[in-house]
Amino acid sequence: MSEPWVEKHRPRKLKGIVGQQKAVQGLLRWAEGWKRGKPYKRAALLYGAAGTGKSVAAAALADEFSWDLIEMNASDRRTMSEIKRVAGVAASVGTLFAGAGGRRLVVLDEADNIHGAADRGGYKALKELIAETQNPLLLIANDQFAIPWDIRMTCAWINFGSLTADAIIKELHRICKEEKITADPRALRVIAETAKGDMRCAITDLQTSATGKKRLEPSDLALYRRDRELSVYDFLDRLLSAENAKEVRAALWSLDLPPEDALVWIDENIPKVVVDPASLVRVYDAISRADIFLGWAKRGQTYGLWGYASDLMGAGVALSRGRNLRRAKFVSPGVLRHYARTRVDRAVRDAVAKKIALRCHTSARIARRDIMPYLGMVFKHDKEAADAVVEELELTDAESKFLKVQG
Numbered sequence: 001m002s003e004p005w006v007e008k009h010r011p012r013k014l015k016g017i018v019g020q021q022k023a024v025q026g027l028l029r030w031a032e033g034w035k036r037g038k039p040y041k042r043a044a045l046l047y048g049a050a051g052t053g054k055s056v057a058a059a060a061l062a063d064e065f066s067w068d069l070i071e072m073n074a075s076d077r078r079t080m081s082e083i084k085r086v087a088g089v090a091a092s093v094g095t096l097f098a099g100a101g102g103r104r105l106v107v108l109d110e111a112d113n114i115h116g117a118a119d120r121g122g123y124k125a126l127k128e129l130i131a132e133t134q135n136p137l138l139l140i141a142n143d144q145f146a147i148p149w150d151i152r153m154t155c156a157w158i159n160f161g162s163l164t165a166d167a168i169i170k171e172l173h174r175i176c177k178e179e180k181i182t183a184d185p186r187a188l189r190v191i192a193e194t195a196k197g198d199m200r201c202a203i204t205d206l207q208t209s210a211t212g213k214k215r216l217e218p219s220d221l222a223l224y225r226r227d228r229e230l231s232v233y234d235f236l237d238r239l240l241s242a243e244n245a246k247e248v249r250a251a252l253w254s255l256d257l258p259p260e261d262a263l264v265w266i267d268e269n270i271p272k273v274v275v276d277p278a279s280l281v282r283v284y285d286a287i288s289r290a291d292i293f294l295g296w297a298k299r300g301q302t303y304g305l306w307g308y309a310s311d312l313m314g315a316g317v318a319l320s321r322g323r324n325l326r327r328a329k330f331v332s333p334g335v336l337r338h339y340a341r342t343r344v345d346r347a348v349r350d351a352v353a354k355k356i357a358l359r360c361h362t363s364a365r366i367a368r369r370d371i372m373p374y375l376g377m378v379f380k381h382d383k384e385a386a387d388a389v390v391e392e393l394e395l396t397d398a399e400s401k402f403l404k405v406q407g
């Protein structure tokens with residue numbers, strides 16, 4: 001498995017950053033001020049949606065000005081006490097450790113999610129830091145309004161807007177060229193439009209659908225999406241023809257959906273084909289008990305309960321259906337499904353993120369953002385590596401299934 005393309009193809013220079021001309025110019029103007037001495041606005045606030053180039057721009061700036069780059073995360077409990085030291089507020093530090101340009105660029109990520117925000121201690125420290133820093137300071141935030149206005153007022157504002165589909169396509173093109181992939185422009189457009197302004201998301205999608213290919217066609221994306229839907233219908237068919245619990249279990253396992261989602265599909269589709277009232281009662285009973293067990297399993301992360309819930313929704317439903325079935329077209333649970341997906345997936349997703357964060361010594365947010373999509377790819381393409389990850393992180397069935405659907 002190759003490294004994540006968002007890392008591998010990250011622009012190293014400011015001119016490699018697409019679609020953010022105004023932001024890059026603003027950043028340069030502010031940084032030039034530091035070359036001449038200490039500018040009036042010692043800190044710049046880079047704000048905007050995820051995956052628009054804020055962190056990449058900070059790193060490229062440091063590189064071009066030959067400044068040492070020091071990145072810290074404001075949500076970390078230790079950061080605010082440590083950062084004054086690296087910013088050179090403590091008098092003794094001076095330029096002893098500074099880079100060739102004589103300065104270091106101090107980047108404070110997640111400034112909108114600062115530790116100690118509740119009692120305002122975090123922001124008090126930040127305010128002092130901005131006033132006293134001896135080195136250029138970049139605050140990065142998704143939501144600039146989450147930062148108190150008196151702090152915002154002391155910063156140069158640099159907005160990273162959501163990227164246009166055209167800007168995203170341009171970057172995807174470049175990456176395809178470097179990976180020696182011939183991409184149908186329509187395929188790139190689909191990816192770019194789906195990403196909704198988020199370059200990280202687009203590049204990860206590209207890697208998922210193009211890894212190992214010489215050509216990328218629109219059908220590669222469409223098929224990938226259709227596959228998933230189809231497998232649910234296949235699964236429902238198999239549920240209605242299964243003769244024993246073992247068959248049902250195998251079907252459920254090969255289904256590309258977390259159990260919670262499978263249950264919503266079952267609930268929507270199976271009862272309407274069951275004719276016999278007594279069977280229908282048993283079917284509903286199995287569904288509602290599966291739902292209860294899933295709830296418990298989710299809270300307790302208990303292996304055994306997942307298995308029990310799966311058996312109830314699978315075998316419990318399938319073998320209660322009776323002989324007498326009516327024909328009906330399976331339908332997607334639609335809105336209901338969407339609701340269940342976001343609610344339940346979020347819980348599973350957060351559980352996975354926590355495990356990754358713990359293992360990789362990082363925040364759950366970063367685990368979710370930078371590591372999880374990559375693991376998703378691993379789960380999709382490399383069974384052996386996936387098994388190793390499951391063991392290493394001690395993932396439950398639901399969690400590993402969740403990662404599988406991410407890829």
Ligand SMILES: Nc1ncnc2c1ncn2[C@@H]1O[C@H](COP(=O)(O)OP(=O)(O)OP(=O)(O)O)[C@@H](O)[C@H]1O
Binds near residue numbers: 006020054056142
């Ligand atoms: N404007 C851009 N031009 C080229 N590549 C980009 C751009 N924006 C993002 N990328 C790509 O997406 C990846 C993620 O971007 P980056 O880390 O800068 O996002 P961010 O704005 O800091 O997001 P977040 O708010 O989630 O931290 C980069 O590694 C790079 O490959």
Ligand SMILES: [Mg+2]
Binds near residue numbers: 054055056109140
């Ligand atoms: Mg970032």
